[in-house]
Amino acid sequence: MKKLHTYQDLKKLIGSHYMQAKTAQFFNQKVAWVSSGAPVELLRPFDVITVYPENHTSICGAAKVGPEYCEKAEAEGYSRDLCSYFRCDRGSTLLGTSPIGGLPDPDFLYGCNNICGTILKWYEIASRHFDVPFLFVDTPFVHTEVHKHAAEYVIEQLEGFIPVLESLTEREFDEEKFVKGLYLSKECVELWKDVLLFGAHKPSPLTCFDAFTQMAAIVSLRGTEEAVNHYKALKNELHERVQKGISAVDDEKIRLLWDNIPVWYAMRSLSEIFEEYNACLVADTYTNAWASANIDTGNPMESLARNYLEIYLNISMDLMLERIVNLVKVFDVDGMVMHSNRSCKPYSLGQYDLARNVKEETGIPVLIIEADMVDSRSYAEAQTKTRIEAFLESLGG
Amino acid sequence: MWCGIDIGASTAKVVLIDDEIVSKIVVPSGFDTVKTAEEVFEKGVQKAGIARDDVEYTVATGYGRAVVPMASKSITEITCHAKGAFYLDDTVRTVIDIGGQDSKGISLDDTGRVQDFVMNDKCAAGTGRFLEVMAKALEVELEELGGLSLKSEEKVSISSTCTVFAESEVISYKNQGKKKEDIIAGVHEAIASRIYAMVNQIPVQEKIMVTGGVALNQGVVKALETKMQKETIVAEDPQIVGALGAALLARESI
Numbered sequence: 001m002k003k004l005h006t007y008q009d010l011k012k013l014i015g016s017h018y019m020q021a022k023t024a025q026f027f028n029q030k031v032a033w034v035s036s037g038a039p040v041e042l043l044r045p046f047d048v049i050t051v052y053p054e055n056h057t058s059i060c061g062a063a064k065v066g067p068e069y070c071e072k073a074e075a076e077g078y079s080r081d082l083c084s085y086f087r088c089d090r091g092s093t094l095l096g097t098s099p100i101g102g103l104p105d106p107d108f109l110y111g112c113n114n115i116c117g118t119i120l121k122w123y124e125i126a127s128r129h130f131d132v133p134f135l136f137v138d139t140p141f142v143h144t145e146v147h148k149h150a151a152e153y154v155i156e157q158l159e160g161f162i163p164v165l166e167s168l169t170e171r172e173f174d175e176e177k178f179v180k181g182l183y184l185s186k187e188c189v190e191l192w193k194d195v196l197l198f199g200a201h202k203p204s205p206l207t208c209f210d211a212f213t214q215m216a217a218i219v220s221l222r223g224t225e226e227a228v229n230h231y232k233a234l235k236n237e238l239h240e241r242v243q244k245g246i247s248a249v250d251d252e253k254i255r256l257l258w259d260n261i262p263v264w265y266a267m268r269s270l271s272e273i274f275e276e277y278n279a280c281l282v283a284d285t286y287t288n289a290w291a292s293a294n295i296d297t298g299n300p301m302e303s304l305a306r307n308y309l310e311i312y313l314n315i316s317m318d319l320m321l322e323r324i325v326n327l328v329k330v331f332d333v334d335g336m337v338m339h340s341n342r343s344c345k346p347y348s349l350g351q352y353d354l355a356r357n358v359k360e361e362t363g364i365p366v367l368i369i370e371a372d373m374v375d376s377r378s379y380a381e382a383q384t385k386t387r388i389e390a391f392l393e394s395l396g397g
Numbered sequence: 398m399w400c401g402i403d404i405g406a407s408t409a410k411v412v413l414i415d416d417e418i419v420s421k422i423v424v425p426s427g428f429d430t431v432k433t434a435e436e437v438f439e440k441g442v443q444k445a446g447i448a449r450d451d452v453e454y455t456v457a458t459g460y461g462r463a464v465v466p467m468a469s470k471s472i473t474e475i476t477c478h479a480k481g482a483f484y485l486d487d488t489v490r491t492v493i494d495i496g497g498q499d500s501k502g503i504s505l506d507d508t509g510r511v512q513d514f515v516m517n518d519k520c521a522a523g524t525g526r527f528l529e530v531m532a533k534a535l536e537v538e539l540e541e542l543g544g545l546s547l548k549s550e551e552k553v554s555i556s557s558t559c560t561v562f563a564e565s566e567v568i569s570y571k572n573q574g575k576k577k578e579d580i581i582a583g584v585h586e587a588i589a590s591r592i593y594a595m596v597n598q599i600p601v602q603e604k605i606m607v608t609g610g611v612a613l614n615q616g617v618v619k620a621l622e623t624k625m626q627k628e629t630i631v632a633e634d635p636q637i638v639g640a641l642g643a644a645l646l647a648r649e650s651i
Contacts, residue, residue: 383518386460394510
């Protein structure tokens with residue numbers, strides 16, 4: 001896989017972000033641990049430094065320390081059936097370390113159950129451990145559309161947090177700063193969407209493995225100028241690749257869609273298998289989850305509420321299917337690879353039905369592989385390789 | 398002449414073909430995959446009465462496919478089993494391969510192309526290994542299981558799909574004084590149920606062909622046919638179907 005130059009910039013950006021988080025106290029800033037689906041824009045006007053345990057555990061996963069950290073949590077009595085992001089985070093906290101030296105201790109926690117119910121228990125445990133407050137946003141599940149009462153319920157919670165945040169950060173809520181952050185967030189999401197849309201080019205200048213790495217900024221730094229600048233640079237690089245006819249995978253013959261969280265510890269080996277067959281994973285449902293936002297800066301709270309209610313894991317299977325079918329069409333793929341992720345129940349439950357529905361609606365074949373995002377003990381490399389290769393052979397690779 | 402080598406988890410197979418099958422060999426897979434490949438290839442060539450250089454093209458398949466030194470290409474077991482099964486009988490639309498380490502279902506279209514497939518997950522249930530463990534617990538030879546199960550009059554029910562838990566169920570039946578034949582029949586039904594559930598994730602059309610070493614066990618095949626309720630046949634020499642497919646693909650590669 002050809003590495004993007006912008007990868008080095010991303011490493012620096014994320015590195016300095018963690019460094020800033022670790023030195024926050026010297027600048028009179030508070031550190032919050034935030035779940036990936038929480039409406040982070042509310043924290044921006046309070047100059048809170050936000051770190052994402054999910055981003056951190058994906059780094060642990062890629063550094064292949066997942067099993068070691070998970071085992072530490074399991075030794076505390078946490079079941080192996082629990083989410084490996086949780087177990088890995090808990091293990092890292094208990095061991096007091098990680099490949100980046102551990103996360104800085106939080107001043108408070110900010111989580112939302114729009115991605116899963118585990119967040120609630122996970123953050124409660126962290127809240128007890130660090131003896132810090134936990135601000136929890138409850139987002140009702142969206143079966144068909146976002147109902148008015150659901151939006152109002154979320155708005156009320158967000159507004160209720162303002163005085164709490166004022167007291168926690170010793171700063172006053174600045175509406176103007178809040179709206180500015182929303183603009184930046186919106187710009188960032190739009191740039192990210194543009195970046196991902198480059199995958200629709202034939203041949204594609206990027207693979208989902210690039211997107212999995214590059215997503216760190218949209219997750220952790222959404223609503224900041226640094227993230228906006230980074231994605232502008234990335235967009236330029238991809239544009240240049242397209243102009244020069246540089247493809248991510250040599251002689252692209254097969255175009256595929258990926259579903260679910262990456263298998264962080266097997267990114268390289270997986271990307272090599274696909275590359276060997278001239279197959280490019282041109283898009284994925286995961287990173288596209290951060291590529292839609294209808295932020296109405298004139299009506300900030302309501303648009304925040306609606307956006308975060310409608311995120312990919314908080315919607316019904318029918319709505320998920322709609323989004324997948326749309327990706328199949330936009331990116332013109334020949335097949336889909338679904339990662340049945342032992343850890344992520346909201347993402348993996350229903351995949352067999354979704355696979356059947358996608359086949360029926362679009363006619364493309366679907367492969368399901370079994371793994372876990374961080375805990376490599378639940379992954380059989382040789383078996384997975386055989387499945388993928390057989391799938392690619394059947395696609396004519 | 399063309400050669401297919403299938404290095405499986407339990408056995409290694411070689412098939413040499415020209416217009417038809419010239420020689421076929423099955424040996425146990427050793428620790429050293431390269432050595433096993435050399436051994437089985439040499440035996441195959443000898444049996445065919447040809448020199449090594451007479452082999453024009455070799456395709457490797459199976460778990461050890463990537464490290465077979467004499468192979469020009471490696472192709473997965475799924476594609477190879479489909480190819481071999483369709484060659485043996487072109488009315489086959491579903492292949493169920495039960496090997497030492499994994500089992501798979503493959504659905505074919507009417508040209509023999511793989512339409513869809515499914516494999517067991519990271520688990521020994523529904524594989525040859527499951528039977529090996531049970532044979533050991535029951536102190537019978539693996540080859541005897543099939544014949545013994547056909548004598549069962551009152552088969553027991555094994556509820557666990559997990560090999561470890563199923564083994565403890567078998568031991569418990571043993572301690573209750575159940576007959577070996579009845580326990581074995583229960584074991585076969587458990588493996589058939591597991592495969593039934595897996596294979597039905599893909600479209601299953603008649604005729605079904607069972608391949609792989611476990612197809613030599615009539616008890617499993619009978620239990621499977623009862624479950625599937627579809628015409629089920631066993632490949633002639635079921636262990637070599639993957640290697641045969643590889644040899645056919647080798648012939649096509651030229």
